[in-house]
Amino acid sequence: MSSPAPKASLAPRALYQEVAERLRAQIFNRDLEPGSWIDELKICQELGISRTPLREALKVLAAEGLVTMKVRRGAYVTEMSEQDVREAYQLLALLESDAAARVCELASESQMQELQDLHQDLVAQTAKHEAFFASNERFHLRILEIEGNRWRQQIVTDLRRVMKLNRHHSLFKQGRIQDSLAEHEALIAALTRRDAQAASELMRNHFQNGLNASIPAQAQSRLGS
Numbered sequence: 001m002s003s004p005a006p007k008a009s010l011a012p013r014a015l016y017q018e019v020a021e022r023l024r025a026q027i028f029n030r031d032l033e034p035g036s037w038i039d040e041l042k043i044c045q046e047l048g049i050s051r052t053p054l055r056e057a058l059k060v061l062a063a064e065g066l067v068t069m070k071v072r073r074g075a076y077v078t079e080m081s082e083q084d085v086r087e088a089y090q091l092l093a094l095l096e097s098d099a100a101a102r103v104c105e106l107a108s109e110s111q112m113q114e115l116q117d118l119h120q121d122l123v124a125q126t127a128k129h130e131a132f133f134a135s136n137e138r139f140h141l142r143i144l145e146i147e148g149n150r151w152r153q154q155i156v157t158d159l160r161r162v163m164k165l166n167r168h169h170s171l172f173k174q175g176r177i178q179d180s181l182a183e184h185e186a187l188i189a190a191l192t193r194r195d196a197q198a199a200s201e202l203m204r205n206h207f208q209n210g211l212n213a214s215i216p217a218q219a220q221s222r223l224g225s
Contacts, residue, residue: 093207
């Protein structure tokens with residue numbers, strides 16, 4: 001009688017991946033501010049690791065756009081310029097407006113209800129900024145998941161990750177959260193009645209309004225907006 005085949009085992013998570021996750025959290029929590037130098041020696045001492053896994057982790061974060069490597073100067077947390085913010089908003093508007101139009105054609109009734117439920121969760125989080133940001137992202141990413149273009153999802157996820165480095169997030173502006181909710185409600189209505197053109201235009205305007213709130217008018221004038 002033959003012995004049973006050995007069970008396949010999953011490789012343990014690489015140390016550099018855990019280090020990358022730790023640094024990513026510190027960047028998003030502003031423990032490491034945009035533009036700040038990353039002190040490799042200090043981090044190695046704090047985490048009890050050698051420089052090899054740290055440098056591999058920094059390569060991962062550099063590929064994500066969260067870290068910028070400078071020759072002979074080391075690694076810095078990426079700092080978004082006004083032009084960076086403007087270009088990111090433009091790409092998000094293009095990609096997500098097209099996705100919204102396609103959701104009007106592709107979404108099932110249960111998926112439409114799911115989007116409405118996600119919006120209601122968003123409404124419930126208006127007094128808690130961090131929870132609101134997380135709910136807002138879930139709503140937008142769920143639209144992309146329903147639409148189903150994995151390449152679009154990857155690009156948007158990368159853009160949204162880098163957008164968290166923006167010092168002047170549009171939702172910090174007085175009154176912007178309520179305006180954003182109203183825009184979401186109009187978008188939900190367009191999606192529900194499966195009006196692809198309206199959904200696309202509303203999503204594009206949603207991002208334009210976010211850009212307007214994120215970058216002062218005089219800065220947009222300098223950028224040629």
